[in-house]
Amino acid sequence: MVSRGIRRAFIALIVGGILVSVYTVAGFVGVPHLLRSQLHAFAQEHYGRPLQVGEIRFNPFTFALEVRDVSFPDTDRQPLLSFRRLFMNLDVASLWRRGASFRVIELDQPFTRVLIRRDGTLNLADLAKPFASEPPQKPAPPEEPMRLFVDQLRVTDSSLAFEDDTRARPFRAQLKPITFDLRDFSTTEKTGNAYALQGSSSAGERFA
DSSP states (O other), rough: OOOHHHHHHHHHHHHHHHHHHHHHHIIIHHHHHHHHHHHHHHHHHHOOOBBBBOOEEEEEETTTTEEEEEEOOOTTTTTEEEEEEEEEEEETHHHTTTEEEEEEEEESOEEEEEEOTTTTGGGGGGGGGGGGGOOOOOOOOOOOOOOEEEEEEEEEEEEEEEEOOSSSSSSSEEHHHHHHHHEEEOOOTHHHHOEEEEEOTSSSOOEO
């Protein structure tokens, strides 16, 4: 007869295998599906605009998230914000740092359209409307910033389009490509906010 200890170990092994399987499916399949639905719902509810989202991948074992081909339109249906690829790798150090800690954040080909409309309003101001709240009756005590740690933030091939329609002859300009690498960034006072930032221009000019 099979001993009771072996039977318990066998049952524990089966239960453990089921839990790992559920966690794997929830991570690889459930998280991308939930994230996509939440992004679409938020954009539609607060802005009344369609949000385009390409492929979403999440690895529940390395805590790596990759989102591709995101585009958010302006009121005239022209692209307002977009990027080709966003990759974020969350570090387990978040547990003892008591704040979001990222090994790397990579943003490829982000685009921003800055438009001053004919009535003088700024299109980017639309993004803040869902977060607007009534002013507090009493001055609120200063709050500490959210604890955030980023080992490396890399932005490549960024572009910025600026349009001013308040002029008699509308002004158009585009700044690209913008590429920079930020390391060892944090929002806590104890670290002294020591970080390194490097940038370069298409003409080979660099700053650090």
